[in-house]
Amino acid sequence: MDPRDPQQLVDYVGSLDCIHCGLCLNTCPTYRLTGVESSSPRGRIHMMRALAEGAIEADADYADELDFCLLCRNCETVCPSGVQFGHLMEHARGALEPRRDRTAFQRLGRRVGFDLLLRDRGALRFVAVVGRAAQRAGLVGLAARIAGPAGHGLRDAPSIPPASERTRLPVFTPALGARRGAVALLEGCVMPELLGATNRATVRVLAACGFDVHVSRQHVCCGSLHAHNGEPAGARALAVETIAAFDALVDEAGAPLPLVVNSAGCGSHLKELAHAVPGEPDHERRAQALSRRTLDLCEFLARGAGAEGLAALIANVRARDTVRVTWDDPCHLLHGQRIRREPRDILRRVPGVELVEMEAAESCCGSAGIYSLLRPDDATRILDPKLEALRATGASVLVTANPGCQLQWAAGIRRAGVGVRVLHVAEVIDEFVLSAASRPGA
Amino acid sequence: MDARVVEELRAILGHSGVLAERARRVTYESDGLAFARHVPELVILPRDTRETAAAMRILHTHGIPIVPRGAGTGLSGGATPVAGGVVIGTARMRDVLEIDAENRCARVQAGVVNVDLTHAAAEHGLFYAPDPSSQKACTIGGNVGENSGGPHCFRYGSTTRHVLGLVIVLPDGEVLDLSRPAVDAQGYDLVGLFVGSEGLFGIATEITVALLPVPPVTVTMLALFRDLDAACDAVSDLIAARLEPSAIEILDELTIEAVESSVLAAGYPKGVKAVMLVEAEGSEAEVAATVDAIEPLLVARGAFDVRRARDEAERARLWAGRKGAYGAMGRVAPDLYVCDAVVPRTKLRELVRQTIAICHARGLRIANVFHAGDGNLHPNIPYDRRNAEELRRVLEAGDEILKACIAAGGSLTGEHGVGLEKIGAMEWMFTGPDLDAQCRVRDAWDPLRRMNPGKLLPVHACRETRTRDPRGGTR
Numbered sequence: 065m066d067p068r069d070p071q072q073l074v075d076y077v078g079s080l081d082c083i084h085c086g087l088c089l090n091t092c093p094t095y096r097l098t099g100v101e102s103s104s105p106r107g108r109i110h111m112m113r114a115l116a117e118g119a120i121e122a123d124a125d126y127a128d129e130l131d132f133c134l135l136c137r138n139c140e141t142v143c144p145s146g147v148q149f150g151h152l153m154e155h156a157r158g159a160l161e162p163r164r165d166r167t168a169f170q171r172l173g174r175r176v177g178f179d180l181l182l183r184d185r186g187a188l189r190f191v192a193v194v195g196r197a198a199q200r201a202g203l204v205g206l207a208a209r210i211a212g213p214a215g216h217g218l219r220d221a222p223s224i225p226p227a228s229e230r231t232r233l234p235v236f237t238p239a240l241g242a243r244r245g246a247v248a249l250l251e252g253c254v255m256p257e258l259l260g261a262t263n264r265a266t267v268r269v270l271a272a273c274g275f276d277v278h279v280s281r282q283h284v285c286c287g288s289l290h291a292h293n294g295e296p297a298g299a300r301a302l303a304v305e306t307i308a309a310f311d312a313l314v315d316e317a318g319a320p321l322p323l324v325v326n327s328a329g330c331g332s333h334l335k336e337l338a339h340a341v342p343g344e345p346d347h348e349r350r351a352q353a354l355s356r357r358t359l360d361l362c363e364f365l366a367r368g369a370g371a372e373g374l375a376a377l378i379a380n381v382r383a384r385d386t387v388r389v390t391w392d393d394p395c396h397l398l399h400g401q402r403i404r405r406e407p408r409d410i411l412r413r414v415p416g417v418e419l420v421e422m423e424a425a426e427s428c429c430g431s432a433g434i435y436s437l438l439r440p441d442d443a444t445r446i447l448d449p450k451l452e453a454l455r456a457t458g459a460s461v462l463v464t465a466n467p468g469c470q471l472q473w474a475a476g477i478r479r480a481g482v483g484v485r486v487l488h489v490a491e492v493i494d495e496f497v498l499s500a501a502s503r504p505g506a
Numbered sequence: 507m508d509a510r511v512v513e514e515l516r517a518i519l520g521h522s523g524v525l526a527e528r529a530r531r532v533t534y535e536s537d538g539l540a541f542a543r544h545v546p547e548l549v550i551l552p553r554d555t556r557e558t559a560a561a562m563r564i565l566h567t568h569g570i571p572i573v574p575r576g577a578g579t580g581l582s583g584g585a586t587p588v589a590g591g592v593v594i595g596t597a598r599m600r601d602v603l604e605i606d607a608e609n610r611c612a613r614v615q616a617g618v619v620n621v622d623l624t625h626a627a628a629e630h631g632l633f634y635a636p637d638p639s640s641q642k643a644c645t646i647g648g649n650v651g652e653n654s655g656g657p658h659c660f661r662y663g664s665t666t667r668h669v670l671g672l673v674i675v676l677p678d679g680e681v682l683d684l685s686r687p688a689v690d691a692q693g694y695d696l697v698g699l700f701v702g703s704e705g706l707f708g709i710a711t712e713i714t715v716a717l718l719p720v721p722p723v724t725v726t727m728l729a730l731f732r733d734l735d736a737a738c739d740a741v742s743d744l745i746a747a748r749l750e751p752s753a754i755e756i757l758d759e760l761t762i763e764a765v766e767s768s769v770l771a772a773g774y775p776k777g778v779k780a781v782m783l784v785e786a787e788g789s790e791a792e793v794a795a796t797v798d799a800i801e802p803l804l805v806a807r808g809a810f811d812v813r814r815a816r817d818e819a820e821r822a823r824l825w826a827g828r829k830g831a832y833g834a835m836g837r838v839a840p841d842l843y844v845c846d847a848v849v850p851r852t853k854l855r856e857l858v859r860q861t862i863a864i865c866h867a868r869g870l871r872i873a874n875v876f877h878a879g880d881g882n883l884h885p886n887i888p889y890d891r892r893n894a895e896e897l898r899r900v901l902e903a904g905d906e907i908l909k910a911c912i913a914a915g916g917s918l919t920g921e922h923g924v925g926l927e928k929i930g931a932m933e934w935m936f937t938g939p940d941l942d943a944q945c946r947v948r949d950a951w952d953p954l955r956r957m958n959p960g961k962l963l964p965v966h967a968c969r970e971t972r973t974r975d976p977r978g979g980t981r
Contacts, residue, residue: 080890083836084540086579086643090619098522099551099597099617100530101578107533114532119545125529142642144768145836 073122073163074112075155081147082109088139088149093428093446094132102129105139105149112156122160130157132442134435135292136395136428141402150400151339157294177434178295182253182285183302189230192257196224220440220479222258222471229260237267237277242376244274244369248313248321250330252467253285259467265494266326266361272498273365273373278321283309288333291340292433303340307350323354326361326490328466329433332400334358360397362465362489366406374410374493381500383416389492390422390459392450392473394466398426407465407489414496422462423453429464431472447476455482465489507547507592511568515550518560523598525549534575534593538832539583540841541891542926546573546587551598554615555673555681555711558594562709563679565592571956572677574705576617576648579640581844582925584652584704589959594709596647602626603712611670613685613714616647623715632717635662638921639829650710653702655921657828660879661752661787662718664921666701671714674700674707677952685714699947704923705958707951721787724752725797726821729782729809730775734758734874737780738855740807741878744784745851749799754879755783755828761875761886764834765827772827773820782809782878783828831875832886838871839888843900845907849916851881857914861885864906868899882920883911909934924962932964 088105089095095104102111108129114120130153137150166174181187198204208219224230233251247270255263270277287302289295313321325331333340335355341347364370391411397403411419430436430446454462454477462473462484473486487495507526516524525531526548535543547570552558565572571591578585587593596617604613607630614623620641623634637656638644644654650672655664662668671685684697700707731737737756744754757765762774762781774781782804786796801812815821835842849857858874865872865887873886885907889900908918908931918928918935932941945963948955 080840081836083833083840083842084536084538085830085833085836086538086577086640087830087833089577089643090621095597099595099600100522100525101533101549101595101597102525102530104533106578110533110535111529114529120529120532123527123529125527129529141769144765144770144830144833146768147836 070118070122071116073156073159074116075152076113076116078148078152078155079109079113079116081145082106082113083145084110085144087142087144091138091142091427093134093136093138093430094442097442097445103132105147108133109147109149109152112152122163124165127160127164130160131439134395134428134430134432134446136432137399138395138427141399151336154291154296154339157292158296161294174295178290178293178298182289182298185284188253188257188284192224192230193227195221196226199223220444220475221437222475224258225260230257231260232256233263233267233279235279235281237271239274239276240271242274243276244373246276246278246315246321247364248278248280248310248323250286250323250325250327250334251279251283252327252330255327255467259470259488262326262467262470262488262491265488266324266490268498269365269490269493270324272377273370274376275370275373278313280309280313286330286333287340288330289433291333296340299340303337303351304347306334306337307347307354310354311350320353320357322357322359322364324359324361324364326465326488328360328394328397328400329468331358331360332396335401360401360403360465362397362407362410363401363403365493366409374413377493377497377501378413378415381415381497383496383500386416386418387461387496388418388420388457388459389461389463390420390454390457391425392422392429392462392464392469393426394464394469395428395432397465407463410489411463411492414492415500416496417492420457420459422450422457422459424450425453429469429472429476431466431468433468436468436472436475443472444476447472451476451480451482454484459484461485461487461492463487463489463492508568511564511570512548514564515548515561518557518564519550519552523551523553523557525551534578534595535586537575537578537583537585538581538844539586539925539927541897542583542586542588544586544588544590546593547590549593549595551595553598555675558675558709558711559679559681561594562675562677566678566956569954569956571959572709573958574647574651574709576645576651577619577640577643579644580648580652580925581846581922582652582919582927584923584925584958584961586926588926588961591956591959596645596709596711599647599711605630605632605717607632610717610719611714612717613712614646616650616709616711616713617645620644620646620649627717628720630717631720633720634715635659635668635718636665639832641829646713646715647710650701650713651703651705652921652923655877655880655882657753657755657783657825657877658785659921660754660877661750666698668716669697669701669713670716672697672700672710673712674710676708677954677957682708685712702923703951704925704962706948706962707957723790723793724785724787724821725793726815726824727784727786727797727800728774728813728815728824729784729804730778730811731780731782731809732778733808734780734858735855736808737782738858738878740782740804740809741854742852743803743807744800745879747799747803749796749803751784751796751800751879752787753783753785754877756874756876756878757781757783757828757831758874760838760871760873761831761835764837764873765831767837768830768834770827770830770834772823774827783824828875835873835886835888838873839890841889841891843887843889843904844922845883845885845887845904846919846922847883847908847911847916848920849881849883849911849914851879853914854878854881857883857911857916860910861907864903864910868903870896870899870903877920880920881916883907905931926961929960929962929964932962
């Protein structure tokens with residue numbers, strides 16, 4: 065590969081799938097925000113093609129438009145031509161990264177983040193300990209002020225829970241009651257440090273539905289953040305680790321267990337994992353096999369044995385009172401995995417839940433992985449209209465199914481002073497079904 | 507672009523309203539007519555009439571050409587800055603300013619997306635009738651510029667029938683307010699003149715449109731044919747029988763295949779040679795009578811299956827498939843040339859056959875998807891613009907198709923406009939004096955010819971008028 069060849073900087077052949085019809089424009093959060101063509105999917109593809117054909121340079125403006133994209137993939141849901149925009153963008157970011165003008169500090173930050181933190185539980189734990197101490201001592205506000213505009217992300221960063229909350233999941237949790245099967249669960253890289261409660265609720269729900277839950281001890285990160293943010297080498301290495309870790313979790317007959325994922329971003333990446341190991345037939349084959357047995361928690365609980373387990377649980381529960389709840393589609397669930405009906409069906413079946421639809425539930429909340437940390441002001445501008453939509457629902461609980469979305473909403477709700485709780489689907493079932501039937505196995 | 511001009515414009519529009527960087531400008535080099543590209547020197551995005559007027563005064567002072575642009579979904583190159591200059595985009599003018607349900611009209615900014623207006627009106631039981639296939643992206647301002655149509659214009663008429671008033675910024679930055687109620691209009695109908703002027707007269711920044719009551723009953727029928735000729739004949743019969751459905755559309759086999767392999771799969775059966783979508787709207791009795799009269803006509807012409815959409819969801823799917831047909835053709839080739847011509851509706855079969863023959867003779871594929879009820883053909887020719895020889899054959903086929911339509915008593919454009927694409931064809935349709943007259947109308951609005959230069963009117967025709975004494979003879 066010749067790095068000077070502009071055609072290598074983008075997926076040129078993929079970019080030709082766009083026929084310039086414009087049906088993506090109005091669904092793109094950054095286009096709606098700015099009205100700027102180059103901040104739309106059609107415009108970004110146009111730039112990629114122009115770059116490959118030598119009409120523009122891979123300069124700072126081009127890089128900025130790539131960075132501005134949330135990778136929400138809403139455009140893919142509406143594209144009649146079937147453009148794989150997420151893939152085009154990941155490719156373009158990855159190819160551009162080595163040629164980018166980054167300061168030494170930025171480079172160091174990326175290496176620490178992508179090569180150290182997301183690959184090592186010990187390092188993640190260390191950051192959580194230090195981060196929590198800094199948050200409690202009020203040092204974060206100070207650091208944010210010193211960092212200036214770039215510090216907004218620090219100030220809005222999620223509050224790190226106490227050590228008692230930051231525990232790993234057990235490697236094995238047995239099914240409760242009638243056993244319906246066994247699953248593997250993706251514990252996630254930052255989940256144990258930031259959203260351990262969501263993970264524990266997920267395990268309780270799966271066990272209560274009749275499934276043994278296996279968790280990989282050594283697995284850390286699936287690499288989705290790497291793939292989205294121009295780090296294909298890291299994504300590749302983590303894909304290989306992920307394949308090995310979950311191929312090792314097998315049932316009595318030695319067949320690999322289905323992998324349940326409670327983070328839509330990771331699930332979406334795992335379902336397309338072969339993209340991360342291009343040109344390696346053996347890994348591609350194993351990645352595809354893993355993709356086929358990967359299920360989002362919402363999917364798992366809405367179909368087959370999972371749905372039966374949930375139905376059996378719900379049958380025992382009477383609601384005392386009704387809570388108005390609204391659902392916000394995680395982009396990588398709706399647009400990445402095309403899962404729309406399942407979470408709504410689940411929520412409607414939960415006793416005591418009144419589900420109301422929120423305007424623009426299908427558009428991005430601005431979390432977008434680490435986007436809200438890298439571009440906090442843009443992330444806030446994306447979320448603001450959705451906060452209004454949330455107010456209009458009158459809901460007291462907002463439900464979603466992705467850690468980034470949970471944290472982004474929680475931060476936005478705190479800022480706006482709206483009295484709404486943010487829960488993961490698993491937490492809704494945990495609270496409205498399991499707790500109601502006197503929580504087992506907690 | 508002169509740095510001082512950029513500075514002056516930034517002072518009015520703010521930093522984010524002026525795009526000077528090449529990487530960003532390059533995305534404005536074309537609309538849906540992909541082979542014609544020209545990178546603008548600058549792109550500006552005003553937020554309202556005041557900003558547009560202030561910016562246009564500056565551009566007037568410096569004598570800089572102006573190209574208006576909505577969402578860039580046009581298919582005739584109308585928004586392509588062939589003569590350089592500044593593109594003025596309306597994408598930041600997206601407010602529905604007022605819905606006056608009692609008077610059944612709405613006042614919107616030019617950049618409001620067509621479907622957003624329809625959604626806003628729906629809350630009041632009203633709708634905006636013109637519905638171009640690009641309605642999920644295209645803007646009301648762009649619709650005004652091109653006098654856009656859409657499937658339902660068969661019954662309701664194209665954009666010009668629905669525009670009640672305009673606020674226009676003239677080329678020198680003066681604001682012309684023509685937003686009085688239509689009944690009050692005196693003198694020339696300048697609003698009527700402006701609609702369809704393709705950006706040559708000025709920029710409409712605010713538009714008052716009529717809204718219609720949502721009909722109580724809508725029935726959408728899908729008729730399947732084994733033969734495209736038969737479908738065309740059925741349309742001619744429907745028209746002759748004086749039936750009044752609200753839309754009659756035909757999709758051919760290649761189009762059906764493309765749509766059905768896309769996210770917009772509508773449930774059109776694969777393997778049929780043509781499907782016809784017919785919609786009837788009105789009171790229950792009216793719709794029942796229309797549908798009952800239509801069905802036997804279709805069957806008599808060989809429709810082997812006539813279905814009705816069972817619910818709103820199916821109806822929406824059938825239409826989404828039709829309206830996404832252009833985009834779905836991206837599965838066939840990187841680019842698509844969408845011809846746009848109108849023929850007498852008694853000659854549909856003959857002309858559709860000719861379009862196919864013309865393309866096949868040049869080794870080109872063709873997909874026909876069209877507003878059959880209006881006689882508005884859209885032969886779609888897939889191509890790859892990187893192949894110059896193929897592009898030449900595509901353009902040649904397009905010319906032949908247009909000539910055949912004109913010879914049959916049709917016209918150059920149904921709804922896409924002349925723009926850049928058909929500027930040469932204007933001379934097949936109009937005589938020298940016709941074109942002179944049109945140039946003089948243009949000069950009344952824009953004597954310096956800075957608005958959208960190189961579009962609609964052939965340049966040499968205009969040069970001739972310039973040297974001709976308006977009273978006769980030569981200067």
